[in-house]
Amino acid sequence: MREFGYERAHDVAGAVALLGSDPGARLLGGGTNLVDLMKAGVERPTLLIDVQELPLGDIGFTPDGGLRVGATVSNSDLAAHPDVRRHYPALAQALLAGASGQLRNMATVGGNLLQRTRCGYFADLSKPCNKRTPGSGCAAIAGEHRNHAILGASEHCVATHPSDMAVALAAFDAVISYETAEGPGDLPIHAFYLPVGDTPHIETALPAGAVVTGITLPPAPAAAHSHYRKVRERASYAFAIGSVAAALDVRDGVVRDVRLAFGAVASRPWRARTAERALTGGPADADAFAAAAGAELAAAKTLPANGYKVTLMRNLVVAVLTRLAEEAAR
Ligand SMILES: Cc1cc2nc3c(=O)[nH]c(=O)nc-3n(C[C@H](O)[C@H](O)[C@H](O)COP(=O)(O)OP(=O)(O)OC[C@H]3O[C@@H](n4cnc5c(N)ncnc54)[C@H](O)[C@@H]3O)c2cc1C
Ligand code: SF4
Incomplete structure (x- = not known):
């Protein structure tokens, strides 16, 4: 058992400040991925910053008719929201196809976006894995890779991204918003996730110390179908x-x-x-x-x-x- 600190953030600025205060700090959404990785020894945070009480739990229309979803909205609430079901049905279906009811009740939008691969070697400290330990090699290429990537992979990593939600968000050109100590920023989803290349351990373009605050789905009439x-x-x-x-x-x-x-x-x-x-x-x-x-x-x-x-x-x-x-x- 490794010791770690726990803090509950009540506003975004506070979460950003806590994150900047400790290089070993990690944000905790529902914990359904991070805590599993802590148990496996893949993640070893010194401080967990619980973001569940941040005021980021709303879903609502933007002035141009798009939909804005806060980062702490649960996967269950997002799937059940009438505007999501009506205007972006594939998003509701993707969420409901993921995990289980109990997990969806805990899992947040921010955590879902940033969940890590399910490649078995990533969570197995006894095996080489460039994503977990850069430069150590990739056990999957000559090993178990039935469920691994066929597009955009490299000789350094052939893992897939596990999120169902993010696939629907990619189809709808979602924009991911975040906050850092330097101020707010936005990343379109196609720029949010980085190509694997020779740095499989760097998965997103999110700046260091950033807290994801929400996503925006632009208006898209086709999305209703x-x-x-x-x-x-x-x-x-x-x-x-x-x-x-x-x-x-x-x-x-x-x-x-x-x-x-x-x-x-x-x-x-x-x-x-x-x-x-x-x-x-x-x-x-x-x-x-x-x-x-x-x-x-x-x-x-x-x-x-x-x-x-x-x-x-x-x-x-x-x-x-x-x-x-x-x-x-x-
Ligand atoms: C048994 C099982 C089955 C599953 N099946 C599926 C499935 O079929 N399809 C699917 O898509 N998913 C599946 N999942 C994964 C599940 O969807 C994710 O675990 C969940 O969405 C993660 O959300 P969370 O809030 O619990 O994240 P956490 O575990 O709390 O965090 C995950 C990561 O996100 C970071 N993070 C969290 N919030 C923020 C924020 N606001 N800003 C910046 N970083 C943040 C954390 O620091 C961490 O690195 C499954 C999980 C389990 C355990
Ligand atoms: S596919 Fe990626 S995550 Fe899996 S062992 Fe290889 S480097 Fe690690």
Whole structure:
């Protein structure tokens, strides 16, 4: 048992100050990921700063019709919110596809964004892992990698990002807001998560000492016609082996707007922009969906045991977009 301090922050400035006061400090949301990593010895904070009482628990419309969500909103409350269910249904579905009811009650938006990979070697101190111990090697490449990345990985790390919520946020161009001692800042989600490259231990562009304060979903009419589908090895209480968040605006059989993001295939939520470009202005049919998925997945680099994900993702894209096109035609 390692000793650590515990403080409860009551305002954002106080949380930022506490975080700056101790290089070993970590923010504690629901604790559903951080505490597990502490038990495994992967995280060894000297101070935990509980952010649950920060005044960041609101969900509401922005003046331009987008949605602003505070960082301490629980995953359950976000999934159940009527405006999320109505205007961004894929986000509610993604949240409900994750973890269990009890975990979603505890888990926060900020913590969900910043949860760490579920690569088994990351939490196993007896194995090399560049993400946990830079320069030590990657045990997964020659080891167990069935559920590892096929897009955007590197020879330094092939882990995937585990969040379902973040996949829907990537499809909807969410913007992440934070506060530091120097003041507030914003990062669009595509810039928030960094490419893995040769620094897999640096996962986000969040400045040191930053407290995430919330996310903003820009207004997007297509988002109301969206869907999230997750494939996993058990029907519930399991991380994705592949997932798709999609939104589709079809008029007269022609794709006007499409949003597509993949989960569990890369170190970050994977926005499928090649597929989006291939689809926009073209027909909304299964052949076009399959061709667009193929164009996106042409960049896939597989390992001996995870090649199945290419077929899985192609089929998922076709299934989700076909469902949305059928709904649009009704
Ligand atoms: C058994 C199990 C099954 C799960 N299944 C799924 C699943 O299927 N899909 C899925 O998406 N997730 C799943 N999860 C993961 C779960 O969603 C995350 O553990 C949860 O979202 C993390 O939120 P938290 O508030 O508890 O984070 P914490 O554990 O409190 O924190 C996680 C990280 O975020 C940082 N942090 C927290 N708040 C802030 C903030 N405001 N600003 C900056 N940094 C912050 C912490 O310092 C820490 O590094 C599962 C977890 C478990 C234990
Ligand atoms: S895939 Fe990444 S997280 Fe997993 S062992 Fe390799 S370096 Fe570590």
